[in-house]
Amino acid sequence: MKLISSPASPFARKAKVLLLETEQEDVQVEEIISSPTEPHPELKAANPLSKIPALKRADGCTLYDSRVVTRFLDARSGGGLYPDNRIWEVLTLEATGDAIMDAGVLMVYENRCRPEDLQFGGWLDAQWEKIEGALDALNTRWMSHLAGPVDMGQIAVGCALGYLDFRHDSRGWRKGRDALDDWFAVFSQRESFKATKPG
Structure with a gap:
């Protein structure tokens, strides 16, 4: 495989x-x-x-x-990262992480794949607004779930935040989101996460 x-x-x-x-x-x-x-x-x-x-x-x-x-x-x-007893929360949290990644990747493509004279700043701003909305939701509504046993939702959010650090660090996603920042500081120390950090 x-x-x-x-x-x-x-x-x-x-x-x-x-x-x-x-x-x-x-x-x-x-x-x-x-x-x-x-x-x-x-x-x-x-x-x-x-x-x-x-x-x-x-x-x-x-x-x-x-x-x-x-x-x-x-x-x-049989890893149990999609537990039946909270499957809908896990899937929604994973979708939230994936949406952050999707918007972040589209921003990179706008700058990298389009000729400079065709790039649209409004598109970039709209993608970042989506990211900020998702980050605010995570910081205010999802912290109790993020603090629970590790699951695929947490992994998706961790990978999304890691991608923001990697590609969009200058936008400062942490500002005003102390709870999410604190969670990520702990989660990012997992061995699986450190071993997969992009260079």
């Missing part, structure tokens, strides 16, 4: 953190470099959307979309 990944992808990082948390050492991680305008040939062959991550299985179709990949890997290992 092979996980097609990329060192900078927060979506792939979710899957890599899960692999470490559940000790699935038999899954090979292949790091590639790909972009929306020049997708890597192996990724294009594995996932018709050319998005990372993709999980190539020997005994079934290739899985893609990070939430499908992580749900499969958790079920495979």
Whole structure:
């Protein structure tokens, strides 16, 4: 089994953190470099959307979309990162983390993939407003869940905040969000999280 990944992808990082948390050492991680305008040939062959991550299985179709990949890997290992007793909270929190990542990645693509004369500052501001709304919700409504046993929702939020530090640090996501900042300071010390930090 092979996980097609990329060192900078927060979506792939979710899957890599899960692999470490559940000790699935038999899954090979292949790091590639790909972009929306020049997708890597192996990724294009594995996932018709050319998005990372993709999980190539020997005994079934290739899985893609990070939430499908992580749900499969958790079920495979019996890791319990999608606990039945709070499944809807976990899935909503994971969707919130994924939405932050999605908006953050789109901001990077706007600057990196569009010619400078076609870049739209209003688009960047709109994406950041989405991120800020999600961060405010996490800081005010989700702290009790974030403080509970580790699950996939927490991993998604951790990867999202790590991506903001990596690509959008100058925007200062921590300002006015002390509770979320304190939580992330602790969560980011997990060995699985340190081992997957983008360079």
